[in-house]
Amino acid sequence: MNSPPFLQAPLGRGLAALLILALTLLLDLWQRPQAPAAAAALFPAVAVDASLLKPVAAGNIPMPEGALAAHASNLLAMPAGHAAELSAFWFAGDRESAPNVQIAASQFDRATQKWLPARYVVDRHVMGAQLDFGLRRLGNPVAWLDASGRVHLFVVATGWGGWAAARILHLVQSSKDNTLGGLELVPERVLPLSWLWNISFLVRNSPLPLADGGMILPAHFEIGEKYPVALRFDRQGEFLGMVRMSRRPYLLQPTLLAQTPSQWTALMRNHRPDGHIAAVQTQDGGLHWSDLPDLALVNPDAAVAGMSLAPGQTVLAHNLSPHARNLLDLSSSTDALHWAPLQPLAHGGDDEEYSYPAVAWADGSLWVSYTDHRRSIAWQRFAVGSKP
Amino acid sequence: MSGFLNVWGLMGADLAPALPVGWVMRLGLSLGWALVLAMGGAALAYRLPLALRRALALALALWTLIPGPQSPDYWLGLAFHAPSLSAMLVSLWLLRRLLFPVPSSPWRRPVAAAPGWWLGAAVVLGYALLSDAFALLPVQMYAWGFSPALLLGLMALSLLPWLLRGKTTLAVGPELWIAPLALFLFAATRLPTGNLWDALLDPWLWLAAHIALLRTLYQRWRA
Numbered sequence: 001m002n003s004p005p006f007l008q009a010p011l012g013r014g015l016a017a018l019l020i021l022a023l024t025l026l027l028d029l030w031q032r033p034q035a036p037a038a039a040a041a042l043f044p045a046v047a048v049d050a051s052l053l054k055p056v057a058a059g060n061i062p063m064p065e066g067a068l069a070a071h072a073s074n075l076l077a078m079p080a081g082h083a084a085e086l087s088a089f090w091f092a093g094d095r096e097s098a099p100n101v102q103i104a105a106s107q108f109d110r111a112t113q114k115w116l117p118a119r120y121v122v123d124r125h126v127m128g129a130q131l132d133f134g135l136r137r138l139g140n141p142v143a144w145l146d147a148s149g150r151v152h153l154f155v156v157a158t159g160w161g162g163w164a165a166a167r168i169l170h171l172v173q174s175s176k177d178n179t180l181g182g183l184e185l186v187p188e189r190v191l192p193l194s195w196l197w198n199i200s201f202l203v204r205n206s207p208l209p210l211a212d213g214g215m216i217l218p219a220h221f222e223i224g225e226k227y228p229v230a231l232r233f234d235r236q237g238e239f240l241g242m243v244r245m246s247r248r249p250y251l252l253q254p255t256l257l258a259q260t261p262s263q264w265t266a267l268m269r270n271h272r273p274d275g276h277i278a279a280v281q282t283q284d285g286g287l288h289w290s291d292l293p294d295l296a297l298v299n300p301d302a303a304v305a306g307m308s309l310a311p312g313q314t315v316l317a318h319n320l321s322p323h324a325r326n327l328l329d330l331s332s333s334t335d336a337l338h339w340a341p342l343q344p345l346a347h348g349g350d351d352e353e354y355s356y357p358a359v360a361w362a363d364g365s366l367w368v369s370y371t372d373h374r375r376s377i378a379w380q381r382f383a384v385g386s387k388p
Numbered sequence: 389m390s391g392f393l394n395v396w397g398l399m400g401a402d403l404a405p406a407l408p409v410g411w412v413m414r415l416g417l418s419l420g421w422a423l424v425l426a427m428g429g430a431a432l433a434y435r436l437p438l439a440l441r442r443a444l445a446l447a448l449a450l451w452t453l454i455p456g457p458q459s460p461d462y463w464l465g466l467a468f469h470a471p472s473l474s475a476m477l478v479s480l481w482l483l484r485r486l487l488f489p490v491p492s493s494p495w496r497r498p499v500a501a502a503p504g505w506w507l508g509a510a511v512v513l514g515y516a517l518l519s520d521a522f523a524l525l526p527v528q529m530y531a532w533g534f535s536p537a538l539l540l541g542l543m544a545l546s547l548l549p550w551l552l553r554g555k556t557t558l559a560v561g562p563e564l565w566i567a568p569l570a571l572f573l574f575a576a577t578r579l580p581t582g583n584l585w586d587a588l589l590d591p592w593l594w595l596a597a598h599i600a601l602l603r604t605l606y607q608r609w610r611a
Contacts, residue, residue, distance in 0.1 A: 010551075017547045020568065024543050027575040028536045031406040132414045132455055133465025160467035167469075189407065190469070192581035195517040195530055197468050197591060227523045239582075240404045242531055247523045 036240045039232060039285035040211040041258035043310050044361040050313045050332040053366055053382040055343060061369070061377045064104045064118045067092035073369040073377040074206060075360035076143035076151070078107070083179055085110050086362045088369055089121070089141035089153065090377050096139070097162065103141045103155055107180040115379075116180050122155060122171065131187050135169070136160065142203045147213035147235035151178045153185055154203045154217060164223035165199045167191070172237060191231065193242060199223070205305055206358065207233075208256035208264065214240070216286060218254040218266060225249035226271050230256070230286050245289040246280045254280075255316075257336040258308045261285070265292075265336040267306060267316065270299045277304055277318065279337065297331070297339055298322040305357040308336070309366070317345060317357030317368050328354035328370055330382075345370065345380060354378070405534035407582030413470070416579040420471040421461035422452035427479035430486040442487050470580035472590035473570040481566070504608070506567075507601040514594030517585055533583035542584070543571045 063070055073090035084107035093101030103122035106115045124135040140156040150173040157169040168191045175184035193201040200223035207215035213235030220228045228251050232240040245254060250271040258264045262285040268278045276294035297318060302325050306316035312334045321327040326348045331339040345368060346354035357370040365383045372378040408416065426445040433441050452461045471479075520529035532538050546567035553564070567588065573579065574587035581587075589597075 013551050017544075017551055020547065020572065021540060021543055024572055024575045025536065025540055027572075028406070028539055029403070031578065032536065033404045033406065035403050128462070128466075129456060131465075132462065133417060133469075134457065134462050136466060159469075187410075189410065189413065190581075192407065192583045192586065193530070194521045195533075195583075195585050195589075195591070196521040198581065198586075200521075221521070221523065225522045225524075234404070238404070239407060241534060242528075244523060244528050247526075249523065 033234070033238055036214070036232065036234065037212060038262075038287075039214075039216065040261035041264060041285070041308075042209040042211045042261075043258065043308060046309050046361060046364070048309055048313065048364075048384055050309055050315050050366075051340075051342065052384045053315075053332075053342065054384070055380055056365070056383045057381040059115075059379060060372060061088055061090075061106050061115050061379055062118050063376050064092055064102075064120055067104065067118075069093060069095045069098070069374050070104070070376050071096055071371045071374055072140045072204065072356050073358050073371065074140075074142050075358045075362075075367055075369055076145065076206075077360045077362035077367075078178075079145065079149060083110060084108055084116075086360060086367055087143060087151075087178075087180070088115075088377065088379070089143050090369075090371075091139045091141065091155075092118075092120075096374070097137050097158075099137070101138055103138055103153070105180060105183065119180060121183055121185055122153065124157070127157070127169065127171070127187050131190075136165075137162075139163070139166070140202060140204050142206060142217065144207050144215055144217070144233075144237070146237045149178070150237070151183060151185070152188075152233075152237045154191075156202045157190070159197070159199060161199075163202065166202050166222070167198050168193065168201050168203050168219060170237075170239075188237070191239060193219070193229070193231075194221070201229070202252075204253040204303055204356075205255040206307070206360065208258060211261065216256060216264075218256050220252040220254065220268075222252065226252040228252065228254040228266060228268055228280070230254075230266075230289075232286065243286060243289070245282075246278075246291055248278070248291060250275075251278050251280075253303045255304055255306045257306050257314050257316075258311075259314075259336060260311055267295070267304055267336070269301060269303050270294065271301055273301075274322065275299045275301065292337070295337060295339070300324055303356045305359050306336075307359050307361065309361060315342065315359060315366060317359055317370065319355060324350055324353075325355040326350055326352045328357060330368065343382065346372070346378065403536055405582050406578055408578035408580070412577055412579065413581075416577065417465050417470040418453050418455075418459075418461050420473075420476050420580065421464050422449040423476050423479040423483070424471050425449065425452050425460060427482045427486070430483060434486060438487070438489075445483065445487060468590075468592065470586075470590075472593055473573050473579055473587045474566055475590055475593040477566050477569055478593065478596075504601055504604045507597050507604060510589055510594060510597040511601055513589055514591070514597070517589070518591075530583065530585060533585040535584075539571060539575060539584055542588070543568060546571060 070092045076087040086108040092104040102120040106118040135157040137158040142154045153171040156166045170188040171185040174186040217231040228245040251268040253269040254266040279292040302319040304318040328345040330343045332342045369379045426449040429448040430445040
């Protein structure tokens with residue numbers, strides 16, 4: 001096959017190469033969204049002294065009919081005017097990683113002040129049919145409301161293998177309303193996070209909301225080396241980029257706590273034996289992260305969950321026992337590094353488990369949910385004073 | 389750790405990534421695996437008569453394009469997501485050789501005789517990306533794959549051999565046009581994920597590059 005004559009001259013080839021470069025760049029830039037501004041954390045509109053929070057209500061969220069196991073709940077505060085104060089998502093089925101595990105949801109109804117009967121909102125077979133490729137197992141839902149009030153759900157979806165072969169599947173609300181009965185979700189995409197068949201990235205904790213309406217979603221890499229990453233999304237839930245938060249190979253499931261709009265601390269589960277809660281910090285809205293010494297709080301290789309209510313007002317739900325998940329506590333801090341006990345959440349015997357907490361602020365209350373013996377999801381509500 | 393904006397700043401552009409839309413991703417996944425499987429089937433059946441080889445490749449491709457769990461791409465996608473654009477182009481090139489052979493054509497030059505430099509580059513690139521996936525590198529290489537500056541730089545680099553070697557280059561093999569064409573198609577479609585590295589090289593193609601490189605080196609050692 002011979003080249004056309006003009007391409008046989010060096011000048012012709014040079015001009016053709018320049019044309020190809022220009023065309024490639026034009027095609028690329030034409031499709032790219034607006035550049036993101038610097039990320040600034042948004043605090044919930046509350047002025048409350050975290051140390052004054054007292055338990056005002058507690059219970060267990062109704063499980064879907066027939067579900068024998070439940071784990072990894074996540075809470076989403078619903079906007080004012082919505083029929084529900086709060087939505088809860090978790091995975092339920094016969095057991096963790098069972099073929100029939102689906103993502104379940106319930107909402108705390110404003111009118112009745114009760115949790116509605118749970119229903120499944122994500123089925124792996126339905127999602128597989130919509131994606132045109134299979135999903136082997138589902139887990140760890142994380143919910144977020146975008147600037148238009150649409151629910152986004154990030155779930156762990158495994159491929160060929162266990163959790164270490166998981167990918168993060170991004171689902172978006174397709175229904176007009178997001179009441180429990182009306183909520184429908186469709187897959188947007190598997191997030192592109194790794195060259196290795198895009199596997200082994202998982203989510204667990206809630207996003208950090210940003211002033212621009214977007215958010216930072218904490219995630220982690222799991223196979224072999226475990227390290228945390230932060231994923232940025234714009235106000236409509238479009239993926240804006242990723243940044244590795246640490247290269248220490250034993251840190252997972254970060255929870256993001258803002259001290260100021262640009263200074264954030266991430267606390268993490270520590271995979272090492274006899275570990276303590278690990279910490280990294282950014283001073284510039286996620287551009288650079290630095291490792292910090294481990295906290296004084298022990299961590300039995302268990303998930304932690306926290307949130308900043310206001311600058312200098314931070315709460316953290318965590319397992320306090322060094323080798324088991326039988327003690328779950330709520331602590332408060334002014335700097336996210338030094339913590340004081342606030343309330344015991346659940347204390348049981350050595351063989352009991354209260355784990356994988358989630359926290360949210362809704363309607364003047366702090367809500368905490370957690371796995372109760374892997375059989376159901378328990379919840380507690382804290383408020384200043386005696387608000388029911 | 390370097391971050392969202394300074395990584396892009398380092399690469400010369402503060403621009404957000406553009407990811408492929410849903411239907412393009414689904415089409416790319418099915419089409420990609422259809423090409424790879426058709427090529428694999430035709431290669432395994434290379435001793436069969438040409439007509440049978442063509443029928444087998446066509447049947448495999450059509451089977452893969454069926455939606456749902458009855459199709460192999462449903463399960464290949466589960467395990468390996470989508471093939472890279474480079475893998476699709478290599479499959480096309482090999483299909484051309486296997487199903488439409490032209491005895492006098494320079495396209496018939498054996499793969500093993502391909503220059504080792506581009507195979508070596510693919511192998512080294514794969515090791516770097518694998519190391520990055522396990523956070524073994526001080527930089528965040530995969531995140532660079534969202535940068536338009538990297539696309540432009542790699543496109544310029546991939547055109548260099550053609551610029552330098554001139555008129556004979558279109559005939560000598562795929563190493564000179566696979567990378568630029570994959571990069572151009574990536575700019576147009578964002579396939580398969582919106583990240584440039586996924587378009588340029590996937591782990592299976594990387595493993596195949598190892599084998600091809602070893603064959604090339606062995607043949608040179610024997611010569």
